Amino acid sequence: MAIISSCTASTLKDAATSLRSGNLVAFPTETVYGLGVDATNKDAVAHLYQVKGRPSDHPLIVHISSMANLDKWAREIPEYAIKLARAFWPGPMTLILPRTILAKDFITGNQDSVGIRVPSHPLASALLAEFEKLGGLGVAAPSANRFGKVSPTSTEDVKIELDRYLGAKDLILDGGMCQVGLESTIIDCRFQNPKILRPGAITREMIEEICSIKLETNQESELVRVSGLLESHYAPKAKVFLTGNPSMGDGLIALSNFETPIGVIRLASPVDSFQYAQVLYRALRLADQKNIENVFVVPPTGGGISIAINDRLHKAAFNT
Ligand code: TXA
Ligand code: MG
Secondary structure (H helix, E strand, O other): OEEEOOOOHHHHHHHHHHHHOOOOEEEOOOOOOEEEEEOOOHHHHHHHHHHHOOOOOOOOEEEOOOHHHHHHHEOOOOHHHHHHHHHHOOOOEEEEEEEOOOOOHHHHOOOOEEEEEOOOOHHHHHHHHHHHHOOOOOEEOOEOOOOOOOOOOOHHHHHHHHOOOOOOOOEEEOOOOOOOOOOOEEEEOOOOOOEEEEOOOOOHHHHHHHHOOOOOOOHHHHHHHHHHHOOOOOOOOOEEEOOOOOOOOOEEEOOOOOOOOOOOEEEEOOOOHHHHHHHHHHHHHHHHHOOOOEEEEOOOOOOOHHHHHHHHHHHHOOOO
16 A cells, blocks of 8 residues: 655546556545545445445445436436535535446445435546546545544545555555545435535535524534434544543543543644544544543534534444
8 A cells, every 4th residue: 555645637647547457546525534445346445345344235425526427326416406506516525326337236235215415525527527537437535544443534544544455556546635624414315405414614504594494493402312322423432422531541632621631631622613523533533542442522512513522432432
């Protein structure tokens, strides 16, 4: 596995060629790093599932370079989905739509729908454009972590996560730290109204404004509530506590105006909720690197991206 730290037109072309040959390429997006593979190559996708250690019925998001390619993968696209795509692509949003025959069972986990996203990170856009020039139709990319673990937001974190599992021909493209820091908002667009399946940087308010509708009552807070019933996700080795007080040797993640008690290890001090989202996964990883057993988190309050932060925190705290 090689890390490409200064991506140029020529290295991006090589990376796209490598993808077309069935290899894996980890690449930065504005949300988190993805582990990319040619979405039409069954063997390569099978290899990806192996590297991730992910159950094969778990669907993948297909990444395309622009909205123009949407109807290759999806059909029966409602008017509101077009509006959302126009407003928020390229960007941190995934649309779930009925699939075309291009989206095979090995991408959709046997579902009749497919998840599509146009990322905005310049390296992701350039890689996808090169890939499409070579005849590629879409890059399937889950977050570049082992199944159930915290998504990586830097090249270093991808390396720590997947070094042992990637092969000699696989690549990691270095695009620095991800800007958003949390995975894309996933919106189910198969019914009369959009439904948020995973909250993210594209918030309920933003969706409501673009679609000129009011979404059903508090979809995301429902998610937050039931998340304790779901399998653990986004979890570090450390135990994550959302209530209670840290003691000597425990880790702490909180907004910068929250003081660190004596003997407690501060893992992040974001100044606002956007920065909170950006540094959260790095801070959870840092806890594991420092062998900290207990991490106390003071979640941000309010709406907007805080909803997504709370969703991930509740999942990270599942086992505690
Ligand atoms: O920000 C992101 O979305 C990142 C970057 C790399 O693009 N990707 C990402 O992929 O988070 P992944 O595989 O870690 O999470 C994708 C989620 C999964 O929970 C999966 O169940 C859901 O998307 N998903 C994908 N296709 C779906 C479908 N057809 N129906 C329902 N959920 C779907
Ligand atoms: Mg993931």
